[in-house]
Amino acid sequence: MKKKNNFRVPQGYFEQFHDTMMEQIGNKPSKVHPIFGIHNQWKYAAAIALLFIGGGALYIKDTIDNKQMYAQSEEYSIEFIDEMLDNYPIDDYTFYTYLTSNEL
């Protein structure tokens, strides 16, 4: 078996190849590999979406609880409060603290 190269290239190929190659990559910066790889992007997007959904659910729950609390507070009419103040031996401050406490 003789060791010879039977393949040929078009004339001036290697000189042209360098220029063609540099032209192709010339204006493109070498790709910077981000810490968050492309394969993980969906995971991060899903995690952020879950955070928003979870946060939103908590906010809504909190708002409903607050509304219910205020609604309960509103159930006590002015007349009822005056009556309570007149008939029960507690001072005004203690009574109002009781009415506005979260235990109601």
Place this chain on the structure above:
Amino acid sequence: MTKSDKNCNNSDFIEKLHNPATQSAAFSTIVREYSERLYWHIRRLALTHDDTNDILQNTFIKAWNNIDKFRGDSQLLTWLYRIATNETLTYIGHKQIETVSLDSDEGSVANELESDPLFSGTHADALFHEAINRLPEKQRLVFNMRYFEDMKYEEISEILDTTTGALKASYHIAVKKIEEYVSSKD
């Protein structure tokens, strides 16, 4: 290691490759220094100039896009050879899938080579390349790198990530198969 290998493997050069201000010029040096050697490595596997040209471009584009990953742990040439080899095998694989429905007779590689204006060999040379082309992937790679490129088994081992013992065995099996095939065609 050649003089260009030394120039492209020192820490200063690798620093230039990672510096956005100098990386384009440094990469230009790489293309100039290694394109011819990589071309012949690819051409002996892909056989046609057009395919080789495409694969060589893909190789350098891949190298450029991953230049920040090259830390100089291996020789630059070894790294480029790995990319070129993977690109070539992937390209050939896709091409084989595309043409799998077409009937191909036994002598098609030799016939195609003989009709290629960029192949200057005789019928025997074409048969020789056909015999190489029939080898399993690893045997073909080892044979080409050892026989045509005079590479040491240690260098081939680093590129193909295979032990030198296994490479020597592959080479000898490849030589035997090629001899048998060529003599069967005489």
